[in-house]
Amino acid sequence: MNRLTNTIRPYAWGSTTAIPELLGTPPTGEPQAELWMGAHPGAPSRIDRGEGPVALDTVIAADPRAELGDTTVKRFGPRLPFLFKVLAAGAPLSVQVHPDLAQAKAGFADEEARGIPTDAPDRNYKDANHKPEMLVALSPFDGLCGFRRPTDAADLIDGLGVPALAPYADILRAHPEDKALREVLAAVLTAEPEAMAESVTAAAEAAARLSTPDSPYAADYAAYAQAAHSFPGDRGVIAAMLLNYVRLQPGEALYLGAGVPHAYLDGLGVEIMANSDNVLRCGLTPKHIDVPELLRVVRFEAGDPGVLRPEAAPDGEELYAAPIDEFRLSRYVLAPGAQARTLDSGTPQILLCTAGRAELRDGDGTALTLAPGESAYVPASERTTLTGEGTVFRATVAA
Template sequence: MDLLDNTVKTYAWGSATALPELLGTEPTGGPQAELWMGAHTGAPSRVDRGTGPVSLADVIAADPAAELGPAAVGAFGPRLPFLLKLLAAATPLSLQVHPDRGQAEAGFADEEARGVPVDAPHRTYKDANHKPELICALTPFEGLCGFRPAADTADLLEQLGVDQLKPYADLLRARPEGDALREVFTAVLTADPDAVADTVHRAAEAAARLGADHPERATAAAFTAYAGLARHYPGDPGVIAAMLLNHVRLAPGEALYLGAGVPHAYLHGLGVEIMANSDNVLRCGLTPKHVDVPELLRIVRFEAGGPGVLRPAPAEDGSGEEVYATPIDEFRLSRHVLAAGSAARPLPAPAAQILLCTAGRIALRSADGRELVLAPGRSAYVPAGERVTMAGTGTLFRATVAL
């Protein structure tokens, strides 16, 4: 097993304090948005096996079967199929959606054939893989996830009392739900920019007023969130698009799974995020970056429903592991909450795993007696087949694959 040396990404939306507080380090004064753990080419973790720090991606590439396990290589190929992160949002991320694998393969091949550089600002597909993801809250966490039922959104828009929004509310009531969501979403993203900017301004003023004046209403938190989006992105049509989505607040330990085609945005909070090893993001708004509206409308799933908040379920083996169930195999996220004086627990070893401590102190011990002690924010990589036990007091997240 190896202690991981990880990279912090300093995106503008990141918190200046959340990651330093967890890690016990001094703030830099700038945003610290994400801590990456894994072998993604954008910022692979580093390990030291006695000859100095080396990229975990290079370690795995040198002997994929030994590092990942033959079954994992057979299922997912010769690279770590997931990326684990700590995500610390102080301001909203872009409203976005991810393609499924078939869409990603076709989109990537098309842009390659047209000679669009991978690093071009108007490039949509960075690779040929899908990017399902899961976010688990470590602090109270706020986000947007999936389309709200059309009739409920019509009610919400009508409460704002903004004349420009009335045609959208009428459409949401008059058309079949999927068609209505598509038509309104399309109309918002393709409308005249000046007209949309004025609508955003009026809707944001009304939302701020309703959120402040009627905190007892179920919609108050959503209105406050939408007004906040408009402060960060004045005039952005993504603010109106966001009003079509479920506003959700996660308590620590709760999670959201984001599958292909589901529009979403993280607004505020600290969490553990895991995803398939991809960088394919199609943005719907709340961003100065490229928005490919025609491709976006092809990818978005215009299906309404609740946000689907996940809570961990005890593993069937009675090990004390709590699993966040998802419908994909590239990643499996679980946690162990160890009380003082609890017995050491074994960690199964059929595939590579990354272990992340988020509270307390967790001691990892290998079969040959080596020991690593993880403090909050520290993580370790365990190759396939290496038997490890853990003990201590605190919380340990375990990332691996589902075989």
């Protein structure tokens, strides 16, 4: 096992305080959005096995079977199939969707064949992989996840009293669910920019007025008003009104599969995803929006956002179940004096302490203590025991 040295990504939407508070370090005054743990080539963690720090992707590439295990290499190739993060949103992230595996492979091959550089601003597919993801809240966490029922979205939009938005509400009530959602999202994303900006401004002002306790959509309106404050005139504010607003309490989670529109608005959480960077955006962003491709990838299915809570196992592990093979996320809430947990999965693991202290011990008796925000990498071939007092998240590969 090895302690990880991780990179903090300073995206503009990041909180200036949440990650420093977790790590117990002074704020820099700059946004700190994501702490990356893993072997993604964009910002691989580093480990030291006695010869100085080495990037984890380099270590894995040198001997993938020893690091990942035969099963993981056979299923996913010679790379760590997941990326683990601490995410700290101080402002809304873009409303976005991710492709499924077939769409990612086809889209990547098409853009490669057309010679579009992978760093081009209008490139949709950075790789040929899908990007299912899960977020577990460490603080109260606001987000958007999946489509509302069209009639509910129509009621929310009508409640704003903005005449320019009334046609969207009419469509949402007049057509079958999938057709209504598709038609309204397409109309919002292709509307004349100046007229849409005026509608967004009027909607934001109304939402701010209506975010009072006596409103049936008080929390929803407050979230949309805040999004509009961060992105004045952005059509994504109206697109976001088609989505379920959800507030997670610490320990609750969301799983986001392919084609599900979503956005993170505010809060601190841990996030795990398949090792991909494929994102199609539909608002709350200055970045490229490919409307035809977006409409092809989005699944126009309404429903409950599906808040997850961990499932307890006999050994004290609490599993966040997800229908995906690339990752498996669980949590241990450690009590002092409790029996040591043996972590022996035959797959690579990353362990992250988010509260208290955790002690890891390998088969040779070597110990490693983790404080909040610190993490460790455990190769597939290594058995590790876990004790301490606090909370530890365990990221590995599904069996």
